[in-house]
Amino acid sequence: xxxxxxxxxxxxxxxxxxxxxxxxxxxxxxxxxxxxxxxxxxxxxxxxxxxxxxxxxxxxxxxxxxxxxxxxxxxxxxxxxxxxxxxxxxxxxxxxxxxxxxxxxxxxxxxxxxxxxxxxxxxxxxxxxxxxxxxxxxxxxxxxxxxxxxxxxxxxxxxxxxxxxxxxxxxxxxxxxxxxxxxxxxxxxxxxxxxxxxxxxxxxxxxxxxxxxxxxxxxxxxxxx
Numbered sequence: 001x002x003x004x005x006x007x008x009x010x011x012x013x014x015x016x017x018x019x020x021x022x023x024x025x026x027x028x029x030x031x032x033x034x035x036x037x038x039x040x041x042x043x044x045x046x047x048x049x050x051x052x053x054x055x056x057x058x059x060x061x062x063x064x065x066x067x068x069x070x071x072x073x074x075x076x077x078x079x080x081x082x083x084x085x086x087x088x089x090x091x092x093x094x095x096x097x098x099x100x101x102x103x104x105x106x107x108x109x110x111x112x113x114x115x116x117x118x119x120x121x122x123x124x125x126x127x128x129x130x131x132x133x134x135x136x137x138x139x140x141x142x143x144x145x146x147x148x149x150x151x152x153x154x155x156x157x158x159x160x161x162x163x164x165x166x167x168x169x170x171x172x173x174x175x176x177x178x179x180x181x182x183x184x185x186x187x188x189x190x191x192x193x194x195x196x197x198x199x200x201x202x203x204x205x206x207x208x209x210x211x212x213x214x215x216x217x218x219x220x221x222x223x224x225x
Contacts, residue, residue, distance in 0.1 A: 002039060002103060002194045006032040010081060011105050017077040029066070036083040036103060037063060039200075043101065044087060047204045051211055053089045054099070061091040082107075089218065095121055097183070097217040099207045105191055110206045111149065113184030114217050121221050126165060126178050128220030133174045139212045140185075148209045149185035152177065156184075183217060185210055 009032040013022070022029065040059035048055030062085040070076050081104055088098020097114035117125065129136050139145065140152060154160055154176070161179040164170050168178050177183070187206050193199060 001197050001199045003032075003035045004195055006035045006083075006103075007105050007191065007194060010083070010103070013079060014081040014105070017079055017081070019078055022079060033063075033066070033083065036085075040085045040087070040101070042200050043099075043203060043207070046200055047087075047099070047207045050204075050208060054087055057087060057091065059085065062087045064092065088112075088214075095221055097214040097221070099210065099214070100184075100186075101203060103194070105194075108189040108191070108194060109186045110189055110203045111184060111186035112207065112210045112214060113152070113182065114221075115182045115184060117182075117221075122181065124220045124222065125183065125217055126168070128216070129174050129177050130168060130172065132216075136174070136177070136216060139216055142209075144209050145185075145213075148187055148206055151185070152180065153182070153184050153186055154180070156182070183213070185213070 005028075009025070009028050012025070013029075016022075016025075037059035040062055044054060044057050044059070044062075048057075064080075064084050064086070066079050066083070068075075068078060068080055070078065083103045084101065086092040086098050086100050088094060089096045092098075095117065097112065099112040100110065102109050114121075114125070159180060159182050161181065164172060164175045164178055168175070172178060189199075189203070193202060196202070
């Protein structure tokens with residue numbers, strides 16, 4: 001479970017997103033971050049038994065910084081309103097698909113996939129989906145995947161092309177997935193679930209459901225880190 005004090009800190013940060021407030025509340029931030037890190041280590045310990053490719057990771061390998069990159073953003077808020085971790089083979093900066101947990105009061109979610117891969121990896125993933133459409137369709141069409149995620153995410157801004165990419169026919173049965181620029185699936189997590197003792201169990205169940213998709217994507221990406 002996530003400690004209520006961690007959720008409280010993030011709520012306060014969302015209302016006081018400025019450096020003077022953050023500096024005064026630095027100790028509370030460090031406690032909240034340590035709580036989130038401990039939870040990520042729990043997820044790795046539990047799901048690592050089913051996925052040995054992540055078993056060696058620690059929270060430090062997976063967690064993102066709280067500071068925002070504001071250089072090219074109109075929003076100059078210096079801090080993110082969330083804690084997040086990408087638990088994937090090679091760590092958060094690798095080219096591979098992985099599991100994801102996003103902690104943000106009112107907007108928490110779990111799931112995974114691969115977000116905006118580089119052109120070389122994008123091409124490999126599309127090619128694999130085209131070549132192995134039956135296998136891909138089977139993975140995202142299982143009752144567990146449907147009940148957990150519904151489908152891959154298509155409604156995020158900029159996540160899909162307007163047309164089928166060059167080299168593929170418009171009537172390709174996999175067209176909707178070939179047009180994607182990210183291959184991710186997400187399930188919301190309520191604030192009440194965040195403080196439940198069953199949170200690790202809930203999230204690792206969603207990880208188990210998405211694991212075949214991650215292996216499919218990473219098989220396409222290959223061993224080039």
